[in-house]
Amino acid sequence: MTDNGSLFSISPLTPENVQEMYAVESQAHTHPWSLVSLEGCFGHLYRVLGxxxxxxxxxxxxxxxxxxEATLLDICVSPISQGQGLGKKLLLQVLAEAKACDAVVMMLEVRESNIAAKSLYEALGFVESGRRKNYYPCELSLNAAxxxxxxxMDYCWQD
Incomplete structure (x- = not known):
């Protein structure tokens, strides 16, 4: 998928892209996935889009x-590219591909403090379906524990 107005393109990634993914992941998240975890996300059950x-x-x-059942395991945009709608473009493509592969639900989890991501998910139709208490590590300033x-959150396609 190419966005002609801004020259952004979305395409599948391969294991050869793991180093680039790790660089983005490390910049975008306070507790990033390891290189080994990212390497493990290629195979017949996975779709990795960049x-x-x-x-x-x-x-x-x-x-x-x-x-x-599709699960969004990770989505991130480099900090210098945030605020341009790239996460939304990527998420819309993820949803379209999951539906094309007969998904009836897309599930995800998001940090309680990630207001921007929660707002995006809600704007696209995801609804809160539960909580995992004290799941993510965070800065002590956010929570004494x-x-x-x-x-x-879940997104269910309507027939």
């Missing part, structure tokens, strides 16, 4: 789909 501009990886999404909740 958003590029001028051949530079600006963000990516990892989806695992088992039969008709050094943990914060994971908000579980």
């Amino acid at each position: 958003i590029h501009q001028h051949n530079k990886l600006l963000g990516f999404a990892i989806v695992q789909q088992i039969v008709d 050094g943990k914060e909740d994971a908000i579980l």
Whole structure:
């Protein structure tokens, strides 16, 4: 998928892109996935998409789909590229591909403190379906226990 107005393109990533993914992941998240974890996300149950501009990886999404249930495992955009709607473009492509592969639900979890991501998910039709208490590590200034909740969200396609 290419956005002609801004020259952003979304395409599948391969294991050869893991170093680039790790660089984006490390910049975008306070508790990034390890290189080994990212390497483990390639195979028949996974779709890994990247958003590029001028051949530079600006963000990516990892989806695992088992039969008709898709799970957004990770989505991130490099901090210098945030605020341009790239996360939304990437998420819309993820949703379109999951639906094309017969998904009936897309599930995800998001840090309670990640207001921007929660707002995007809600704007696209995701609804809160549960919580995992004290799931994510966080800065002690956010919570005396050094943990914060994971908000579980689902997107269900309407027939």
